[in-house]
Amino acid sequence: MSEQSSAVPEFAAASPVVVQAPRPMYWSVRRELWENRSIYVAPLLVAAVVMFGFVLSTIGMPHRRRATLLLAPAQQHTTIAMPFDIAAAMLVVTAFVIGIFYCLDALQGERRDRSILFWKSLPVSDRTTVLAKTSIPLLALPAFTFVIIVLTQWFMLLWSTAVLLPSGLAGSTWMHFHWFTQSLLVFYCLIVLVLWHAPIYALLLLISSWARRGSYLWAVLPPLAIAAVEKIVFNTAYFGSFLKYRLIGGIGEAFVFKAPHGTDSLSRLTPLNFLSTPGLWLGLILAAIFITAAVRLRRDREPV
Amino acid sequence: MTAIEARGLRKTFGSTIALDSIDLRVEEGRILGIIGPNGAGKTTALNAILGLTSYEGELTVLGRNPWTERDLLMRDVSFIADVAVLPRWMRVSQILDYVSGVHPRFRRAKAEAFLTKTTIKRSSKIRELSKGMVTQLHLALVMAIDAKLLVLDEPTLGLDLLYRKQFYDSLLNDYFDRTRTIVVTTHQVEEIQDVLTDLMFIDRGRIALTCSMEEFESRYLEVMVLPEHVAAARALGPLHERQVLGRSILLFDHADRQQLAALGDVRTPGIADLFVAVMGNQPGEIR
Numbered sequence: 001m002s003e004q005s006s007a008v009p010e011f012a013a014a015s016p017v018v019v020q021a022p023r024p025m026y027w028s029v030r031r032e033l034w035e036n037r038s039i040y041v042a043p044l045l046v047a048a049v050v051m052f053g054f055v056l057s058t059i060g061m062p063h064r065r066r067a068t069l070l071l072a073p074a075q076q077h078t079t080i081a082m083p084f085d086i087a088a089a090m091l092v093v094t095a096f097v098i099g100i101f102y103c104l105d106a107l108q109g110e111r112r113d114r115s116i117l118f119w120k121s122l123p124v125s126d127r128t129t130v131l132a133k134t135s136i137p138l139l140a141l142p143a144f145t146f147v148i149i150v151l152t153q154w155f156m157l158l159w160s161t162a163v164l165l166p167s168g169l170a171g172s173t174w175m176h177f178h179w180f181t182q183s184l185l186v187f188y189c190l191i192v193l194v195l196w197h198a199p200i201y202a203l204l205l206l207i208s209s210w211a212r213r214g215s216y217l218w219a220v221l222p223p224l225a226i227a228a229v230e231k232i233v234f235n236t237a238y239f240g241s242f243l244k245y246r247l248i249g250g251i252g253e254a255f256v257f258k259a260p261h262g263t264d265s266l267s268r269l270t271p272l273n274f275l276s277t278p279g280l281w282l283g284l285i286l287a288a289i290f291i292t293a294a295v296r297l298r299r300d301r302e303p304v
Numbered sequence: 305m306t307a308i309e310a311r312g313l314r315k316t317f318g319s320t321i322a323l324d325s326i327d328l329r330v331e332e333g334r335i336l337g338i339i340g341p342n343g344a345g346k347t348t349a350l351n352a353i354l355g356l357t358s359y360e361g362e363l364t365v366l367g368r369n370p371w372t373e374r375d376l377l378m379r380d381v382s383f384i385a386d387v388a389v390l391p392r393w394m395r396v397s398q399i400l401d402y403v404s405g406v407h408p409r410f411r412r413a414k415a416e417a418f419l420t421k422t423t424i425k426r427s428s429k430i431r432e433l434s435k436g437m438v439t440q441l442h443l444a445l446v447m448a449i450d451a452k453l454l455v456l457d458e459p460t461l462g463l464d465l466l467y468r469k470q471f472y473d474s475l476l477n478d479y480f481d482r483t484r485t486i487v488v489t490t491h492q493v494e495e496i497q498d499v500l501t502d503l504m505f506i507d508r509g510r511i512a513l514t515c516s517m518e519e520f521e522s523r524y525l526e527v528m529v530l531p532e533h534v535a536a537a538r539a540l541g542p543l544h545e546r547q548v549l550g551r552s553i554l555l556f557d558h559a560d561r562q563q564l565a566a567l568g569d570v571r572t573p574g575i576a577d578l579f580v581a582v583m584g585n586q587p588g589e590i591r
Contacts, residue, residue, distance in 0.1 A: 027405035035393055115391040120356060121383050124406050125375035299374070302357065 024124040028132030029140065036102055039136065040144055046094045047152045050087045054156050057083065061160065062167035069172060080176040084156060088149045088186050092193065095145040099137035099197075103204035104215045106133040107298060112213075114303040126298040130205070134291055137201040142190040149186050153179060181266060188254070188269055196250025199283040202290035209297040245279070253277045305332045307453050307485040308353060312361035315348050322348040324509035325361065330502070332452070335486040337496050339579055340506035346489045349506070350457050353487070354383055366452055379408060382446045383455035388438050392431035396424060396441060403445055415448035418478075436467050443471065447479050454479070456488040460495070468492065472499050493575040503575065505582055513582050525564055526555050526573035533567040540564075544581030555581045 033039060068079045107130070110116040119129065157179060164170040204219055211218045227239045254274035274280065310328040314321075322345045330336050340346050351357040353365055355374030363370060368377045390399065396419070404412045419426075422440050430438060439459070446454065460468040476499060480486060490496055503520055505512040515523065529537045529552045538545070540563070542554035555573050556564065564570045573581075 022406050022408045024406045027402050030405075031398075031402055034395075034398055035391070110391075113392060114385075114389045117356070117385040117389040118391060120374065121354070121378060121385075122403065122406050123375050123378040123408070128375075299371075300358065302351075 058163045077176045095141045107209035130295045192254040198287040202287035206290040206294045209294040310363045314360040334501045336502040337500040338489045345509040380452040382449045382451040397426040409450040415444045418444040453485045527564045529568040537567045
């Protein structure tokens with residue numbers, strides 16, 4: 001008995017550390033979030049501004065709401081739901097801008113400050129690193145944006161309820177803004193945009209891994225040059241409309257706007273049409289090619 | 305077991321030949337010092353060994369191809385590059401978390417114990433640390449990795465004398481255990497003379513000299529020749545001659561110790577003196 005009890009600490013001393021299985025992907029993503037705090041700080045700031053603006057706009061709200069309720073039902077709906085849509089749209093655009101800037105710096109910054117030599121001294125493959133960086137605009141940013149949008153809209157809903165409660169009009173907001181449907185709509189919209197924009201993010205990551213410096217210029221100038229040359233030589237603007245389609249065309253494929261349904265009705269969603277758009281699949285194939293190339297380039301490139 | 309084996313290792317940047325078909329073999333448990341002038345190809349050779357640059361020829365490090373298997377190789381290899389490369393935005397606690405999270409052979413407790421001896425705070429960002437502290441931190445991380453091969457490229461560059469001495473002391477006392485292999489490059493050759501087991505001179509992409517330190521000590525002798533014996537000493541064909549305080553010091557390769565002792569004080573030369581002698585004798589070289 002006493003032998004047994006004395007053997008335990010000895011055994012513990014012989015194997016002092018229980019080494020956890022390494023989780024390179026998990027830690028690579030955390031690393032990105034540590035380095036790029038703008039990923040969550042910027043949306044929080046925008047959300048704060050939106051909420052502040054909304055609070056200001058509710059001064060005199062009961063009076064205006066009474067006037068709104070005299071309009072036709074469809075117009076009532078538009079007017080009451082609009083601030084919520086604007087809030088969501090601003091946060092979606094913010095996420096897109098953060099994603100662009102993040103991608104352009106993601107693989108160049110580590111070469112510029114030579115920290116790539118430290119990252120490469122650890123058993124983390126180039127593929128894991130690049131995929132972790134890809135997951136920021138494709139997973140982390142949309143997920144975070146979704147949460148922020150839902151919370152912002154809830155704040156707006158509760159605030160307007162509080163403001164309208166004394167005048168007995170609080171129910172009108174709840175009647176025209178269905179938070180659950182709205183959340184589903186935002187969720188769908190974010191997925192559509194991420195899939196549609198995936199080749200843009202992937203191309204920017206590729207530029208970031210390739211350019212020795214000035215990845216911003218490499219991202220902006222060639223498209224401008226192509227559009228200018230096309231305009232001068234052929235007097236056409238196909239490239240410009242191609243870019244425009246890639247930026248906002250996904251929304252047009254995934255929603256119908258002209259249908260006479262209620263505006264936040266889920267019947268406006270056309271996921272099948274979106275999934276059968278060739279542009280979606282071509283874009284995703286291109287995105288995969290760009291990411292593969294970025295992985296190769298990260299191996300080849302040296303610090304700048 | 306062989307830690308590093310290279311055959312015909314070659315690397316060119318445009319028309320510049322950085323490595324010119326090098327053959328290299330480093331056995332396990334050795335401490336190899338690679339000495340060479342700037343631009344000789346030291347860092348290129350190390351980069352090839354670490355999988356940081358592509359190359360021609362054959363190269364095997366711990367049985368792996370470093371270019372295609374860098375991530376697997378890095379479980380058993382750690383290195384400190386010649387410049388401060390720790391990410392400046394990171395906090396000390398974050399870098400400990402990260403390395404613990406990705407490295408199966410990292411012993412966090414060991415790194416923490418090492419850091420306790422320094423003034424580095426866990427909450428500091430790396431950009432707030434002094435140059436010496438950044439090197440201490442990097443060393444703490446590397447020493448806590450149970451690696452089979454440690455590569456150090458100018459590890460003490462820019463550090464003060466006191467810290468450089470501590471660096472090699474802790475390398476030998478706390479880290480080296482005769483099964484690990486260490487490859488180190490430095491310009492501060494006198495500091496590593498007692499540390500090394502093997503020596504390699506590299507110049508313009510070629511290996512100019514390679515020998516073990518035992519061989520070095522038995523092969524090379526330096527004589528501070530008495531003035532009356534200078535002519536006799538020169539007749540024995542020294543590798544190199546220099547003047548110090550009016551006395552001639554001649555460096556011999558494969559000379560008879562008894563014979564030299566008759567001419568003046570005999571001793572083992574410093575690596576730096578041999579370096580000057582070997583490199584100065586390269587044909588067509590202007591120095």
